Amino acid sequence: MKKLINKPEDYVDEVLAGMALAHPDYFVIDGATGRMLRRSEPVEGKVGVVSGGGFGHIPVFAGYVGDGLLDACAVGDVFASPDMNPMLESIQFADTGKGVLCVVGNYGGDRMNFDMACEMAEMEDIQSTKVIVSDDVAAANLEEAEKRRGVAGFVFVTKIAGAAAAAGKSLPDVKAAAQKAADNVRSIGVALSSCTVPQAGKPTFEIAEDEMEIGMGIHGEPGVRRGKLKPVDDIVDEMMDLLIADKPIAEGDRVAVLINGLGATPIEELYLVFRRVKARLDQLGAHIALHLIGNYATSMEMAGASISILHLDDELETLLKAPASNPFWKV
């Protein structure tokens, strides 16, 4: 295991400490177990937006606490759901009487613990509701879309939820905007190498020196196809074909695109991915209204990339482009 870390058991808390030291205006460590990252103050009169999930995907999840983004976030161990308590603490912090939206990746533990946290909040007369992000088209067929995992599409859904809340919308309206984003975002990844969970100490999976896996999940979940590494244009074509088959892109469509590095892939290569994605969208006559290129949803030292496409209407485009401020959000 080749990592710049101290003891594996201290990894999560020390990274959070580093983030809070580096960005004290954005990130405050809180909660009985120190596993909640929150803004310095809740924003009065605004619907709260929170999230939570396993660690090892920075900036996802906790890195998106910020202005126009999340108010608080529960932090789990590496690739493990937080327990219910920091989720409840996040909801309690974010509530100023207008209720709280929880943006939740479609993982069993995250869903179950947020269900409990929302029930506990209900007992304190805090209104809360959830939007589930399940954007990974590789994780299940369209007929079983509810089984799909949440991956980098979380970034778009969170930005839109945060912007809707910042615009003063009601909880049902914030939820509706976030749900529309979740319904209209599709992602797919390609992995070239494994990550290593610090406390496991060895790679999560093996993959040969000349192989890639299309559709692999951000925790190493099996993808749709493992095969020989191909030129990036061919890889992107295969990924785009899967995305387009799942949700067609027509002439005149407006989309937002996220070319996401999984952690160990050079920036240069992300621009090669973008170049081909843009060529494909140009061929279709679609317009890229906004694009992000960088490490937005990672898996520690996994090499590879994912492509996320969010289909936009006027409301989503406006919310996506609304100002936001955070150490990791840059348009």
Add this chain to the structure above:
Amino acid sequence: MKKLINKPEDYVDEVLAGMALAHPDYFVIDGATGRMLRRSEPVEGKVGVVSGGGFGHIPVFAGYVGDGLLDACAVGDVFASPDMNPMLESIQFADTGKGVLCVVGNYGGDRMNFDMACEMAEMEDIQSTKVIVSDDVAAANLEEAEKRRGVAGFVFVTKIAGAAAAAGKSLPDVKAAAQKAADNVRSIGVALSSCTVPQAGKPTFEIAEDEMEIGMGIHGEPGVRRGKLKPVDDIVDEMMDLLIADKPIAEGDRVAVLINGLGATPIEELYLVFRRVKARLDQLGAHIALHLIGNYATSMEMAGASISILHLDDELETLLKAPASNPFWKV
């Protein structure tokens, strides 16, 4: 070789094409060989600031073209100096009658070609001058500091040169500010794994699964010590000791800090590095006036990190904090 690329011989030009497609407001490909990245228009009445160097370090060098940063940049092949022509074209583009400063990393080819480019510019009555960045304390002892390579300190020197030019300073004053930054910045890296030059197809160097190399250069140049991987706090302590031995840090000093990922190191680990750097600076009673944490000067898929410390006075701090806009510059 596990890269998301097409043909190795097309790598540089296709990445540049992707950058220009993604950020047309900032990056325009120009020059007879297409190896110059420039802003859309020169800024009239301002000293020009240009750079140039080998490819494979994005955002260094060409990624720092932008407002308050570089006006143009010559682009070489991977880890190879650009030839004189795109350097001359960069100078010609950036000059609006006030002269041009060239910010140049301390590599033989880059220096020699910029010398020629400046001479050629002189024959066209374009005033130009150079500042050499040689911040890598591992590359040579203090007595031979002129032999040191330029590494991530380039980012600070470029920002300060760009801000001085944007503030309307004269060429001698822009040069003086940039030279002061170059004189006051120190860097050191640690490498955990090698990068691979696409046209070579195999790793630049071998390093065992349990080894690290302190002070390795960004092209794989030998460092000061190879040894067993240690906890990150111990590694940072060793790196900070080398930086402090080279240029002492006293109580009350103000510094800017860049915690730079070399390309394949997870963001989480950079925050662990920052955490320890901050603890060390706190112990010394020094104040961090600005910090950057991320992939600012990379070596493709090399794993590892570097620490750069810029010693500030009022002028440098003001210039460093002056507004700048670019896809890769974020404070």
